[in-house]
Amino acid sequence: MRKRKILNNAHESVFGAHLGAHKTIQRMKFSFYWPGIVKEIKAYCSSCYGCQLRKVIRSVDKIPITPVSRPELPFQVVNVDLIDPVDPVSSQGHKYILCLMDQHSRWPEAIPLKSLTAKSTCEALLEIFSRTGIPEVIVMDNATNFTASLTQEFLKILGACPRFSTPYHPEGNGLIERWNQTLKNMLHHIIREEGRSWHRHISRFYYGLIVKFQTQLPVHHLFY
Numbered sequence: 001m002r003k004r005k006i007l008n009n010a011h012e013s014v015f016g017a018h019l020g021a022h023k024t025i026q027r028m029k030f031s032f033y034w035p036g037i038v039k040e041i042k043a044y045c046s047s048c049y050g051c052q053l054r055k056v057i058r059s060v061d062k063i064p065i066t067p068v069s070r071p072e073l074p075f076q077v078v079n080v081d082l083i084d085p086v087d088p089v090s091s092q093g094h095k096y097i098l099c100l101m102d103q104h105s106r107w108p109e110a111i112p113l114k115s116l117t118a119k120s121t122c123e124a125l126l127e128i129f130s131r132t133g134i135p136e137v138i139v140m141d142n143a144t145n146f147t148a149s150l151t152q153e154f155l156k157i158l159g160a161c162p163r164f165s166t167p168y169h170p171e172g173n174g175l176i177e178r179w180n181q182t183l184k185n186m187l188h189h190i191i192r193e194e195g196r197s198w199h200r201h202i203s204r205f206y207y208g209l210i211v212k213f214q215t216q217l218p219v220h221h222l223f224y
Helices: 002-012 021-028 037-046 049-053 118-132 149-158 170-208
Strands: 077-083 096-102 108-113 137-140 161-164
Touching: 002 037, 021 037, 077 170, 096 118, 096 170, 108 118, 108 170, 118 149, 137 170, 149 161
Parallel strands: 077 137, 137 161
Antiparallel strands: 077 096, 096 108
């Protein structure tokens, strides 16, 4: 019974957010051990009802995409995109989420938005850049709030160069698209548990994602 509760908290809580078996194993191994723990974690995750509802079948892109070299420095190049609309609207009126990911460190950010105006977009980007520093290049799609003259002038003042992905070709911004899918899956489970207060838990999503399992170090160690 106690093991079941530990597995439940590690996988289904706000901090666990129904991440896969591999990430759940990596997180738990620092705090818990019992014989057969890895096997039990895999079995628990594979039988999770919430995960089964959100399972995504990924198709392989038959068109080869030229690999892009990773930037040498953290927050030198970032990818930005939007999740919209979120249902239900938060209790504070948030309908959308602005998502950002650093190409070097894979550090993710997500800011809930009440509207998709250029002003709200610039305010969200400024909130992120005040913590991370201003990137040299921002990769984004052709959404109107990104192409708006206010947003372009804002980026010009900051000294950040916008780079637009090809329309109707989401693979061109694939890094942030994968982060969006992860965030959507996690958000689905949080909404089931927390309802319209989901906006309060956005920052907690990172708990299960900020450890680089290849280095066993938090992502922020790569640039702070």
